[in-house]
Structure formats: C-alpha cells, structure tokens
Amino acid sequence: MRDLFLDTASFWIIGINPGVLSERVDAPFSHRGNRFWPALFEAGMTPYLVDASGGLSPEDEQMLRESGFGFTNIVPRMTARAAELSQREYLDGAERLFNLAEEHRPRALMFAGIGAYRTAFRRPKAAKGRQPELIAGAEVWVVGNPSGLNAHETVSTLAESYKQAWTSGRPH
Template sequence: MPILPDLLQANLNIVFCGTAPGTVSAQRGAYYANAGNAFWRTLFEVGLTPHQVSPKDFQGITQYKLGLTDLAKQVYGADSSLKKSDFGPSQLREKILHFNPKILAFTSKRAGQEFLGCKVQCGLQHEKIGNTVLFVLPSPSGLARSHWRIEPWQELAALCR
C-alpha cells in the first residue's frame, strides 16, 4: 500500500514527483505537509495555483491541472535514509506514459537523478517520456534550504503559459 495516493489523471499540465514522503507528510497523510516545506507556497507564488493550497487539501490539486506522485511509494523519510532499491522508476515511467502530462517535474535533484540514472542540473532535461518533457526543480524541503532557488520554479510555470 502506498504511503500517499497518486493524484494522476489525463490532461494534466504538470505532475510533481518527489523522492518519497517526508516523515511529517506520512504522519499527516498529505503531500509536502511539513511547515518548513515551501512547495505549496511556491506553487502560488509562481502562479500555478490561484491561492495557497493547504497540504490537507492536496487532493483538490488536479483542478489546477497539477498532479502528485513520488518515486518511492512504499517508504517515507528524509532523502538521506532512502536506498536505491526504494525507488520505482519503471513504475513511474508507465504511469507517465499512461496519463501523458505535458511535464513531469521532479521536486528534487535526487528524484531526477534516481529516475534518469545520472547527475542532473535543475531545469528542462533532454530526455522525454513519450510526449512528456522532464524538468528538475530544487527541493522545497526545509532540509534543502541552503540550495533553494525560486527561479527554476518560475521557469517551470512559464512553460505552462
């Protein structure tokens, strides 16, 4: 049983994919639920949602043509606690081929690297999954605050306009 449910459907602009839910998110049963996580605030700041969505209301995110999933569906915790065997890149690839969003956006370099199997930089990637383009974002986690930059998030939002 997954820690958090996928929020995937046809005709999405962006599917956000993290590595795995953090401990607070797993406890609360909501994506990006830790108060120190900038995910929901950033979606609003870059114009992807018309107001700041609360983590407890994550299931309504599809109304904004946004979806949510994680690369590791059966475990939770900080990235430093995750093992390569926790990730399911082939399962994610199947989901993206099935739902065909415009963009798959990894919400951390670790998620992008685990999926692509190589080092990545933030921004638009060369690889695609079918018609879906791939984008890597700096992590909104409070644990990654020293690497935070909003500019890649702004670039992602501009791709949807």
C-alpha cells in the same frame, strides 16, 4: 500517501518519497517548513497559499485538479529521511513513473530534487532545469528540493523554477 490526480493532470509534480507527516495526513509537501506550497503560490500557479499541514481540504483538491496538477513520488515508501531509501528503490521508482506516464500521458513532469532524479534515472551529471530527454513524450524538468533542510534554495528561487517548468510548452 496516495498519488493525486494523475489520471487527469497535464503537469505532474514528483517528490522523492513521502515523509512521515505527508503519509499521516495524505498530502504532498505537508511539513510546515517545506517551501513547496509558498513557492507554488509565489509563482502564480495557485490562486491562494495552500496549507497542507493537516491534509488537503476538498477545496484544495478541487483547485489543484482543475489547475491540471498531479502529484506522485519517485519512491512510494514513507521514510523519516530520503537517505533511508536504497538505490534499487530509486531505480524501481523510475520504472514505475515511466509506466504511469505511458498510461496517462502528462505534458510535463517536474521532479523536486536533483539528487533523487540523478539516482533514479541514472543521470549523474543532470543539472536543474529542462532535461534533454522526454519521458513518455512529456517534458522533464528538475527543480531544487523544497525541503527546509535544503539551504541552496529559497521560496523565490523555487518559484522561479516552478514557473519556468509550468509555462514551458503550455498553449498561450
């Protein structure tokens, strides 16, 4: 799955790695059971509910780009489950993200998945929310994994954390 809009985005949304469907349709968080898009909409961050299950439409891409969103993953390799990734892939992914952030200078990075963030950035005690460290000058936020397999989150709890990350540090 390609990175989306990193060259112009001020707010990067970073997944763990592309799943099979996301790779096939070239769109992030595309599985119908994933709560990412409903949470983004509930948070008021998009004007309509995006359906990425068949890929992003040109209208979706335009709206996301104009809203300042960028999309990438810690690990670019597609797998059926994140458990198939090695620690080395996470560490290499963290270095890749640092280099991309140095190049493009986003305002904030939002990682969707606490376990992946802890592994990639060697922060075993990291908690959800704003992190004390910056990456290339960008605020770092960690939110829950929106996968339908994550029983610890709901659309509403995800929406609340997304909105907090989105509004922090934004000019009002």
